[in-house]
Amino acid sequence: MIACDGLTKLYGDFTAVNDLSFVVHPGEVLGLVGPNGAGKTTTLRCLAGIIPATKGRVSIDGHNIAEDPLAAKQALSFFADEPRLFDYLTVRQHLEFTARLYQVADAKERGMKLLEDLDMADKADLLTTELSRGMKQKVALACGFLHQPRVMFFDEPLTGLDPLAIRRTKDLLVAQARERGVAIIISSHLLHLLEEVCSHVLIVKRGAKVAHGTLAEIRNAHNGAALEEIFVRLVGEDAGK
Amino acid sequence: MSALFYLFTRSLANSLIHRLKRLRQPKYLLGLILAGTYIYFYFYRFLFAEFRGSKLIISPEEQELWRNIGAGLLLAATLALSWILPSSRATINFSEAEIALLFPAPITRRRLVIFKILRSQVALLIISAFFTFVSGRWRTGIDAWTRTGSWWIILNTLSLHRIGASFALSRLHQRGLSDWKRRLAFLAAVAALCAVVYYTWREMPGLRPSKLPKGADPLTPYLNQFLTAGPMPWLLAPFKLVVAPFFAHGAMPFFAALPAALGILGLHFLWVVRADASFEDAAIESAQKRSALLAAARKGEVRVTPETGKARIPLFTLRPLGPQATAFLWKSFIRAGGRRTLGRWAAFFMALAAGSFWLSHQNAESPTPAVVTLSVIIGTGCYFALLLSFVLVGQQAAGQLRQGIAGMDLLKTYPLPGWQFALGELLGPVLMGTAIQWIALSIGTTLAITLASAHAADAAQPILLGAGGLALFLPLSNLGSAILPAAAALAFPGWMKPGEAGNAAQGGLEVMGLRLLLGISQLLLIALAFLPVAFFGAAAWFASGMFTDVFAWKVASVVASAGFIVLLEAAAGIAWLGWLFERFDLSGE
Known part of the structure; x- marks a missing residue:
C-alpha cells in the first residue's frame, strides 16, 4: 500500500508538489496525470525515496520512507522513463547484481522465469549495449520484478516502445496488480492507455491535486466524458505547455 | 551561405554568452580567476612581458637543420x-x-x-x-x-x-x-x-671529427x-x-x-x-x-571508443545472499575487463616478476655491469611507480565512486545502507591497485636486496622489514586516500559533475581552473589525513626505542600503530561517505 499525506516539495521558492494526499491500496493502479512541469516526476521521486520531501509523510507497505528507508525500499521498485543499465554487464549479470542488492535467495529460478515471461531468455548472455530500447526496458522490468515488490512506480514507462511492446508491458502491469496485489502508480501522457490500465486517476496541476478518484467517479463528475476531455477541462491553459 | 554564416556566428556568440552567464556561479568565476592566474604566471608573462634572460642565438646552419x-x-x-x-x-x-x-x-x-x-x-x-x-x-x-x-x-x-x-x-x-x-x-x-x-x-x-674545430658539435x-x-x-x-x-x-x-x-x-x-x-x-x-x-561521459564513464565487444566473465560467482558491498566489488572486476583481461594482466605481471627474480639471481651469482644497470633501472622504475600510485590508486577509486553517483536516482532506490555502497565502489579499484603495488614492491625489493647485499651483508633484513611494513600499510593507505576526494564528490556534487570538471571539451578556462582547484584541494586533504598517521608512527618509533633496540620490533610497532590509525581513518571515512550518500539530495542538483 502507498500512503501519502501532505506531500510537499520545494525547490528554493518554487513549489513543485503542493500538499498532495492520497492512498493506493493493494491491487490498485493509480494513473498520475498532469501537464508538463506539473510535478509528476518529482512526486514519484519523493514517493520512491530518491529525493526527500520538504513536508509530509510517505508510507510504503507500512514503512515510513523517511524514517525506515531500507524497509520501504525493499518493498518498492521504481522504473524511470529511460532504463538505467550498466553497459558492461549482461542481462543475466544485471539480475545477479540486483538479487544481491535485494537479497533474493531464489534469484536464479525467478530470474530465468522472468526472462522467459518477457521473451528474453535467449538474450540472457548479451551485453545491454546489444539490445534495442524495448529490450532494455524489459531488462529494467525484470530487475524491478525480481524481488517481488509490493509497490511499483512507473515514470512514463511506455515512451519509445513499439505497439507490441506497449501491449506486453501493459498486460504485465495489470497482471502484477491483479494477480499479486501490487500497488502501482503510473505517470504517463498516454491518456487512452491509462483508461485501459488504471483503476484510479490523480490529476495534478502546478503541483496540486485537481481531481482524484476512481475512473468511474471522475467520469461521472464530468458527465461521462473521456479522460482526455476531462484533462483538458481541468488543466486548462496549462495543457500543452 | 548566409544561413550557414548565421549558424556559425550565432553558435559562437551563444557559446560565449553561455560561458559568461555561467560566471555568475562562484565556482566558475573562481575557476576562471585561478586558470587566468596560472596561465599568466606560467606562460603569458614569458611571452609578452619584457624578456630578461638571454636570447637564444641560433646559427644559420642550425636554423636550416x-x-x-x-x-x-x-x-x-x-x-x-x-x-x-x-x-x-x-x-x-x-x-x-x-x-x-x-x-x-x-x-x-x-x-x-x-x-x-x-x-x-x-x-x-x-x-x-x-x-x-x-x-x-x-x-x-x-x-x-x-x-x-x-x-x-x-x-x-x-x-x-x-x-x-x-x-x-x-x-x-x-x-x-x-x-x-x-x-x-x-x-x-x-x-x-x-x-x-x-x-x-x-x-x-663520412664526417671526419678531426676536421671540425675543437669543441664544435659534430652532430x-x-x-x-x-x-x-x-x-x-x-x-x-x-x-x-x-x-x-x-x-x-x-x-x-x-x-x-x-x-x-x-x-x-x-x-x-x-x-x-x-x-x-x-x-x-x-x-x-x-x-x-x-x-x-x-552520453557515457555524462554518465561519468570515460571511454575512448563506444562500449562494444563480448560479455565479460566475472572474477567470482556472486551469490544472492551476503553483504551488498560485494555486489559493487563484483561489478568493479567485470568493469575492469573480467576474468579474461585480469588474467592477462596477472600473467604479464607474473612474467615481469619472474624476469626480475632471474635478474636478481644473476646479480647474486655473476653480476655484470649490464645486469646491475638493468636491475637499477627496473628497481628504480618500480619504486617510482609505487610513489606515483600513492595518489593514483586513491584517485581512481574516488573516480569510480563519482561515476556511481552519476546514476544516483537508481542507487537511491536500492535498499542498502550508504556505507555498503561507498565501501563496495571503492574496494574494487583499491584491491586492484594494491595488487599492482605489491608486485612493484616485491620486484623492487628483490632487486634492492641483491644490489645492496653486494655492499653490505646485513642489508637484506631492514629492506625486507620496511617492504613488509609498506605492503601491510598500502591497502589501508589507498582506501584512506580515496575517501577524501570521494567525500568531496558527495559533499560538493555540483563541483564534481562527470563530464564537467572531468571533461575539458565542455570546458573553457573556467573548467580548467576548476580542475586545478580540485587537484590542489585533494592533495592538501590527503596530506592532512596523513599527519596523524605520521605523528603516531613517529611516536611508536620513539616509544618502542625505550624498550628495545631491535630494528624489526621498532618497524613492527610503527606499522602497527600507523596502520591502526589509517584503519580508523578508513573506517570513519567509509561511515562518513555512507552518511553523505544517504543525505545526498538529488533535488539540489
Missing part, C-alpha cells in the same frame, strides 16, 4: 595521420544537430565543406595559441604572434590534407581498394622511400649533410615551405616565408573544396559514435 627536421616531422605526421592510419571513409565531422538540420536542407556539398572548414578555424586558433604557450616560452613580443600564426598554418594544412586524403581514399575504396591493400601500398611506398634514404646515407662521405653538420643529400631536399621541399614561418626569427623573415606557406594552404583548400566526395554516411556514423561517447 631545424627547418629540415620540422619538415621531416611534418612529412611523417602527414603520411601517418592522412594516409596510413585512417580508414577509407571520408572524414569530416558534423554534430547530430548539424546533420539533422543541414543535410536535408538545399545546401550544396561544397558549401557544407566550406562551412565546416570555416567553423574549425576557432578551434584551430585556440589550439595554436595553446601550442604557442607551451612551445614558445623563450619567445617574446612579435615572435609570439608569429609563432601563433605559424602553428595555425601548420595545423590548418595538416587538417585540410587529412580531409582531402580521406576524400581520395574514399574514392579508392569505392573503386575496390580495401583498407589493408591501401595500407600495404602506402607502407611499401614508405619502405621504398626509406631504402632511398638509406642508400643516400650509405653513399654520403649538426652531419645531420644537415644527410638531410640535404640525394632525394631528401626534393622530398622535404613542400614541407619546408609550410614550416618555414615557424622557424623564421623576427617579423621580416616571417612575412617573407608567409606567401609560400599560404600558397600551399590555399592549394589544399581548393583540393578539398573541389573534391565533391560523398561524406554523409561517414559523418552520420561518426556523429553517432561521438554522441555515444558523450
Whole structure:
C-alpha cells in the first residue's frame, strides 16, 4: 500500500508538489496525470525515496520512507522513463547484481522465469549495449520484478516502445496488480492507455491535486466524458505547455 | 551561405554568452580567476612581458637543420595521420544537430565543406595559441604572434590534407581498394622511400671529427649533410615551405616565408573544396559514435571508443545472499575487463616478476655491469611507480565512486545502507591497485636486496622489514586516500559533475581552473589525513626505542600503530561517505 499525506516539495521558492494526499491500496493502479512541469516526476521521486520531501509523510507497505528507508525500499521498485543499465554487464549479470542488492535467495529460478515471461531468455548472455530500447526496458522490468515488490512506480514507462511492446508491458502491469496485489502508480501522457490500465486517476496541476478518484467517479463528475476531455477541462491553459 | 554564416556566428556568440552567464556561479568565476592566474604566471608573462634572460642565438646552419627536421616531422605526421592510419571513409565531422538540420536542407556539398572548414578555424586558433604557450616560452613580443600564426598554418594544412586524403581514399575504396591493400601500398611506398634514404646515407662521405674545430658539435653538420643529400631536399621541399614561418626569427623573415606557406594552404583548400566526395554516411556514423561517447561521459564513464565487444566473465560467482558491498566489488572486476583481461594482466605481471627474480639471481651469482644497470633501472622504475600510485590508486577509486553517483536516482532506490555502497565502489579499484603495488614492491625489493647485499651483508633484513611494513600499510593507505576526494564528490556534487570538471571539451578556462582547484584541494586533504598517521608512527618509533633496540620490533610497532590509525581513518571515512550518500539530495542538483 502507498500512503501519502501532505506531500510537499520545494525547490528554493518554487513549489513543485503542493500538499498532495492520497492512498493506493493493494491491487490498485493509480494513473498520475498532469501537464508538463506539473510535478509528476518529482512526486514519484519523493514517493520512491530518491529525493526527500520538504513536508509530509510517505508510507510504503507500512514503512515510513523517511524514517525506515531500507524497509520501504525493499518493498518498492521504481522504473524511470529511460532504463538505467550498466553497459558492461549482461542481462543475466544485471539480475545477479540486483538479487544481491535485494537479497533474493531464489534469484536464479525467478530470474530465468522472468526472462522467459518477457521473451528474453535467449538474450540472457548479451551485453545491454546489444539490445534495442524495448529490450532494455524489459531488462529494467525484470530487475524491478525480481524481488517481488509490493509497490511499483512507473515514470512514463511506455515512451519509445513499439505497439507490441506497449501491449506486453501493459498486460504485465495489470497482471502484477491483479494477480499479486501490487500497488502501482503510473505517470504517463498516454491518456487512452491509462483508461485501459488504471483503476484510479490523480490529476495534478502546478503541483496540486485537481481531481482524484476512481475512473468511474471522475467520469461521472464530468458527465461521462473521456479522460482526455476531462484533462483538458481541468488543466486548462496549462495543457500543452 | 548566409544561413550557414548565421549558424556559425550565432553558435559562437551563444557559446560565449553561455560561458559568461555561467560566471555568475562562484565556482566558475573562481575557476576562471585561478586558470587566468596560472596561465599568466606560467606562460603569458614569458611571452609578452619584457624578456630578461638571454636570447637564444641560433646559427644559420642550425636554423636550416631545424627547418629540415620540422619538415621531416611534418612529412611523417602527414603520411601517418592522412594516409596510413585512417580508414577509407571520408572524414569530416558534423554534430547530430548539424546533420539533422543541414543535410536535408538545399545546401550544396561544397558549401557544407566550406562551412565546416570555416567553423574549425576557432578551434584551430585556440589550439595554436595553446601550442604557442607551451612551445614558445623563450619567445617574446612579435615572435609570439608569429609563432601563433605559424602553428595555425601548420595545423590548418595538416587538417585540410587529412580531409582531402580521406576524400581520395574514399574514392579508392569505392573503386575496390580495401583498407589493408591501401595500407600495404602506402607502407611499401614508405619502405621504398626509406631504402632511398638509406642508400643516400650509405653513399654520403663520412664526417671526419678531426676536421671540425675543437669543441664544435659534430652532430649538426652531419645531420644537415644527410638531410640535404640525394632525394631528401626534393622530398622535404613542400614541407619546408609550410614550416618555414615557424622557424623564421623576427617579423621580416616571417612575412617573407608567409606567401609560400599560404600558397600551399590555399592549394589544399581548393583540393578539398573541389573534391565533391560523398561524406554523409561517414559523418552520420561518426556523429553517432561521438554522441555515444558523450552520453557515457555524462554518465561519468570515460571511454575512448563506444562500449562494444563480448560479455565479460566475472572474477567470482556472486551469490544472492551476503553483504551488498560485494555486489559493487563484483561489478568493479567485470568493469575492469573480467576474468579474461585480469588474467592477462596477472600473467604479464607474473612474467615481469619472474624476469626480475632471474635478474636478481644473476646479480647474486655473476653480476655484470649490464645486469646491475638493468636491475637499477627496473628497481628504480618500480619504486617510482609505487610513489606515483600513492595518489593514483586513491584517485581512481574516488573516480569510480563519482561515476556511481552519476546514476544516483537508481542507487537511491536500492535498499542498502550508504556505507555498503561507498565501501563496495571503492574496494574494487583499491584491491586492484594494491595488487599492482605489491608486485612493484616485491620486484623492487628483490632487486634492492641483491644490489645492496653486494655492499653490505646485513642489508637484506631492514629492506625486507620496511617492504613488509609498506605492503601491510598500502591497502589501508589507498582506501584512506580515496575517501577524501570521494567525500568531496558527495559533499560538493555540483563541483564534481562527470563530464564537467572531468571533461575539458565542455570546458573553457573556467573548467580548467576548476580542475586545478580540485587537484590542489585533494592533495592538501590527503596530506592532512596523513599527519596523524605520521605523528603516531613517529611516536611508536620513539616509544618502542625505550624498550628495545631491535630494528624489526621498532618497524613492527610503527606499522602497527600507523596502520591502526589509517584503519580508523578508513573506517570513519567509509561511515562518513555512507552518511553523505544517504543525505545526498538529488533535488539540489
